[in-house]
Amino acid sequence: xxxxxxxxxVSVSPGQTASITCSGDKLGDKYASxxxxxxxxxxxxxxxxxxxxxxxxxxxxxGSNSGNTATLTISGTQAMDEAxxxxxxxxxxxxxxxxxxxxxxx
Amino acid sequence: xxxxxxxxxxxxxxxxxxxxxCTVSGFSLSNAAMGVSWIRQPPGKALEWLAHIFSxxxxxxxxxxxxxxxxxxxxxxxxxxxTMTNMDPVDTGTYYCARIPRVYYDSSGPxxxxxxxxxxxxxxx
Numbered sequence: 001x002x003x004x005x006x007x008x009x010v011s012v013s014p015g016q017t018a019s020i021t022c023s024g025d026k027l028g029d030k031y032a033s034x035x036x037x038x039x040x041x042x043x044x045x046x047x048x049x050x051x052x053x054x055x056x057x058x059x060x061x062x063g064s065n066s067g068n069t070a071t072l073t074i075s076g077t078q079a080m081d082e083a084x085x086x087x088x089x090x091x092x093x094x095x096x097x098x099x100x101x102x103x104x105x106x
Numbered sequence: 107x108x109x110x111x112x113x114x115x116x117x118x119x120x121x122x123x124x125x126x127x128c129t130v131s132g133f134s135l136s137n138a139a140m141g142v143s144w145i146r147q148p149p150g151k152a153l154e155w156l157a158h159i160f161s162x163x164x165x166x167x168x169x170x171x172x173x174x175x176x177x178x179x180x181x182x183x184x185x186x187x188x189t190m191t192n193m194d195p196v197d198t199g200t201y202y203c204a205r206i207p208r209v210y211y212d213s214s215g216p217x218x219x220x221x222x223x224x225x226x227x228x229x230x231x
Contacts (some may be wrong), residue, residue, distance in 0.1 A: 001169070031214035035153070042202060042221040043153065049214050086153055090215020094169055095143070095155035 002091035004098035011104045018074040020101045022087030025068060030089045032070035034063060037100075038083045046085075047072060079105050108132035110142070110203045110222035117228050118193050124227060128186040128203030135181045136161050141206035142186040143218060144177065148199040158206055158216060159186060193229045200224040 005023045012018040022032060032050050035043035045054050047063035050070065060075045070089075074081055082105045087098040114126035126144070133140050143158035157167045157177040167175050176189045186203060204218035 031217075033217040035218075042224055043204075043218070044221070045217060045219050048217040048219075049210060054219060088153075088217065093166055095158075095216060097145075097153040097155065099152045 002089070002094070002096050004087055004089060004096050006085075006087060006098040006101045008099070009102045009104065011106060012074075012077045014079060014105055015076055018077045018081070018103055018105075020072040020074075020085050020087075020103065022070045022072075022098045023068050024070075024089065024096075027068050027070055027089060028066045030065075030091060032063065032065045033088045034061075034070075034072045035086045035088065036081075036083045037086065043086065074103075077103075077105055081105060108205065108220045110205060110220060112201060112203050112222045112225040114201070114225055114227065116226065117230065119231050120194055120229060122193050124188075124190045124193050124197070126188045126190075126201055126203075126225065126227075128188075128222060130184050130186070130203075130205070133205065135179050135184060135186065138162065139208045141208055141211065141216070142179070143204050143206055143216065144186075144188045144201060145204055145218070146197075146199045146201045147224075148196070151199070156190075156201075157188060160206075160208060160211075195229045198227065198229045200226050 034047040037043040050065040062073045084100045141160040144156040159177045174191045179186045202224045203222045205220040206216040
């Protein structure tokens, strides 16, 4: 079955660029979405169709997807961006989520 | 304003059947452009998709859970209902409903643009 793999944690200094990756077999042939989830809150969609930001999501969030890896990039990371991030794709009629990456801003 | 709100029991016993209701507002379940999904999250763990349904009654289920799940909708009440049979303690977690914009679904599969607040379900005797 199709699986998406994420690193459990990533750290970044304020103002720097954070890259969160999501790996899956031929993921670049599918579309990836990304969700931000802060403690005690529901997930929020930050990227869909690999690169598209929903209305209201800051421009510092961007996405890419090629080969076996999709990447969520946060430029000029702020303290408010500290959260768990989940990637998601669609394969053979099934929605698959990655295991999540905890982004720490320190 | 789009909102989704989950409701159901806080506590269920092992082997019982769980019934959850998602009540939506700000869009209609008869709108061909929208669908609703159920997604769960065990405490401290990752998200797990369960099922979704569209206005034409098209449904899809998680492969690993499909024998236990049934999703349905009542358009007149703006509600989507999920039932899960034979509940087990490993099914403990927060259950979310979320909206799927159909316009992207046919080309790229679903993504979830609005989420409910979630409802915590504990399975324990």
